[in-house]
Every structure is written in structure tokens, then in C-alpha cells.
Amino acid sequence: MKPRRNVWAGFGSTAWLIVVALPLYVMISATIQTQQGYSSHGPLSFPTTFTLDNYVGAFTSGFGLYFINTLIVTLSVVAIVVVLVPPLCYSIVRSRSRFATGVFRLFLLGLAVPSTAVIVPIFYLISVAGLYDNLLGVILPTAAFALPVCTLIMSGTMRDITPELYEAMAVDGATPVRTFFQLVMPLSKGGLSTIIVFSALQAWNGFLFPLILTQSESTRVITLGLFNFQTQYGVNVPGLLAAVVLSMLPVLLVYLFARRALVQGLMGMGGK
Structure with a gap:
């Protein structure tokens, strides 16, 4: 036809x-x-x-330092998420205890708490801990607010693994640790890629925590560095947009290489 x-x-x-x-x-x-x-x-x-003076001006105004600080925050947040979320989700999915169910519900409750609602207590805790105006003071709350969504995504991915595969590993005499590394993690690559991209985007584009929890020039990140192009006489729009383009490039590269895994993980198909 x-x-x-x-x-x-x-x-x-x-x-x-x-x-x-x-x-x-x-x-x-x-x-x-x-x-x-x-x-x-x-x-x-x-x-x-x-x-190309706008791009050169972006680097001479301190964009290189802001880029390094943002990269440190992003890599640290991703490392925390990758270390904590997969074992946590594995215990939630495989355990039938009320404690594991309660922990999962507690993480789901975190989805309903916006960061703006608790920024004052967070500021107090960071100040008391001596982490104010420190990149670690930005890393910890950013990772904490990324954990609920990442836990939900990763647990959904692990639930797609059929029970027969777990039983086959148990028949072979595999311990829970061996099952986690040799069965669960290889079949959860889609979900793992999703939480890596999600947490990286959350950290890279973060604005509220760096704004409230940092002050000095040495701890400034890209989202705050864009304010440098605003003066008392106006806004340097070409210079500002050049800095925006430079800050977008790493995010676009990550998305181009991980877009398929990101979509599959958000659809709950990462483990299939």
C-alpha cells in the first residue's frame, strides 16, 4: 500500500x-x-x-575554578550514590522484613520533602558541623536529596530480575555478596546508569545549596559564577551566554552517551 x-x-x-x-x-x-x-x-x-572573546572572558573571570569545584561536587555526589544505593536496594528487594520495608517507605517519604522546606535546618546543621563555606557542606545535602529518587529507580530495576536466577545462584552455593556482584549488578546496568546520570545532573545544576552554604570565591560553583556577568550597569549577555554554553557541554555529553540507559531506567526496564 x-x-x-x-x-x-x-x-x-x-x-x-x-x-x-x-x-x-x-x-x-x-x-x-x-x-x-x-x-x-x-x-x-x-x-x-x-x-571568541566571550569564551575567553568566561575563563578569565574564574570559570575554570568554578568548573573544577562543580566537577568535584558532581563526582563526589555520584560516588556516594553509587556506593550506597545498590546495596541498599538489594537488601530492600531481597529482604522480607518489616525493617527493610520501613526503610524503603522512609526513602519514599523523602520524595515529598522539597529542599527549600528544610534549608534552614540544613544550614544550622552544616554550620554546627563546621562545614559552612566548604564543598563537603554542599556535597552531603545534595547527595542526601538524590538518594530517594535513585533508590526508587534502582529498586525497580532489581525487581525486574526473576526469582529463578536467584534460586539458580543459591543452588550453586553462592553467598548473598557473590549474588550481588555476579548477578544483580550486571543485570542492573541500566538502572545504575540512570542513577549516575540523575545524580550528576542534580549536582551539576544545583543552585540552592551552593547559594546558602557557601560564601567565598574559592568554593563557588558554576551556577553561582554566572552572577559575575551581572554588574551595577547591566548584564553582559554575550559573556553570560558563553558561560552557559560552556557549562552545558558536559551535561550534553553525558546525556548523549547515556540517554538510552536513562530512558530505560526511568521506565523500569533497566533490568530486562
Whole structure:
């Protein structure tokens, strides 16, 4: 049969492509213009001059230090999540005790608590612990608020593993530790990739905890470093957007390489 053309679907797809591509064009074109040229011609104009001074200015204004601090926070949060979540989910899925069920419900309760609602107690605890204006004071609460969602995703992935496989490992005389490393973890790669990407995005894009729990220039992260392009005379839009583009590149690379595992893990298909 000859396929029928769906004109309205093509029109809608084209309109949606324009909606998505227009902000990207405005952002990229602004980063290669001077501030004077951008102000005189407007955001939608085609750039008449080409310059990379905005990207150079982003690094000279301290972007390199902000990038390193953000990378330290992100890698630390991911490491905490990867070390704690898989064993926790394994015990929740395999144990039938009320204690394990209560722990899982406690983590689910964490999904209903926004960070803005408890920022004052967190600030007090971090200050008493002597971690104020320290990257560790940002890492710990960021990882704590990533744990509930990661636990929910990883436990759903592990529940997809059939009981027959556990029984086969038990017949072979495998201990719970051996079963975890040789059976559960290899079959939970999708969920593991999902929680890594999710926790990395949470840490990389975090704004509230760095804003409240840090103060000095040496502990500033990228999301706070963008304020450097705002002065008392206005906002350096090309320089600001250049810093935004540089901060987006690591996130885009992570998503490009892990998008399939991320989608499968969020759909509960990571263990299949």
C-alpha cells in the first residue's frame, strides 16, 4: 500500500523544530558577538562580526575554578550514590522484613520533602558541623536529596530480575555478596546508569545549596559564577551566554552517551 502523507504532522513537527531551534540560535549567535553589537542589533539578528572573546572572558573571570569545584561536587555526589544505593536496594528487594520495608517507605517519604522546606535546618546543621563555606557542606545535602529518587529507580530495576536466577545462584552455593556482584549488578546496568546520570545532573545544576552554604570565591560553583556577568550597569549577555554554553557541554555529553540507559531506567526496564 502507498503510504499516505500526513501534512499536519509535518507542519506540527516543523513548528516544534522552530520553537526548539530558535532559543539555541539566539544563545549561540550571541556568544560570538560583541556586547555592543548584540545590544545594537538585537538577539534575533544575524551576527555581522565573529569573536571568541566571550569564551575567553568566561575563563578569565574564574570559570575554570568554578568548573573544577562543580566537577568535584558532581563526582563526589555520584560516588556516594553509587556506593550506597545498590546495596541498599538489594537488601530492600531481597529482604522480607518489616525493617527493610520501613526503610524503603522512609526513602519514599523523602520524595515529598522539597529542599527549600528544610534549608534552614540544613544550614544550622552544616554550620554546627563546621562545614559552612566548604564543598563537603554542599556535597552531603545534595547527595542526601538524590538518594530517594535513585533508590526508587534502582529498586525497580532489581525487581525486574526473576526469582529463578536467584534460586539458580543459591543452588550453586553462592553467598548473598557473590549474588550481588555476579548477578544483580550486571543485570542492573541500566538502572545504575540512570542513577549516575540523575545524580550528576542534580549536582551539576544545583543552585540552592551552593547559594546558602557557601560564601567565598574559592568554593563557588558554576551556577553561582554566572552572577559575575551581572554588574551595577547591566548584564553582559554575550559573556553570560558563553558561560552557559560552556557549562552545558558536559551535561550534553553525558546525556548523549547515556540517554538510552536513562530512558530505560526511568521506565523500569533497566533490568530486562
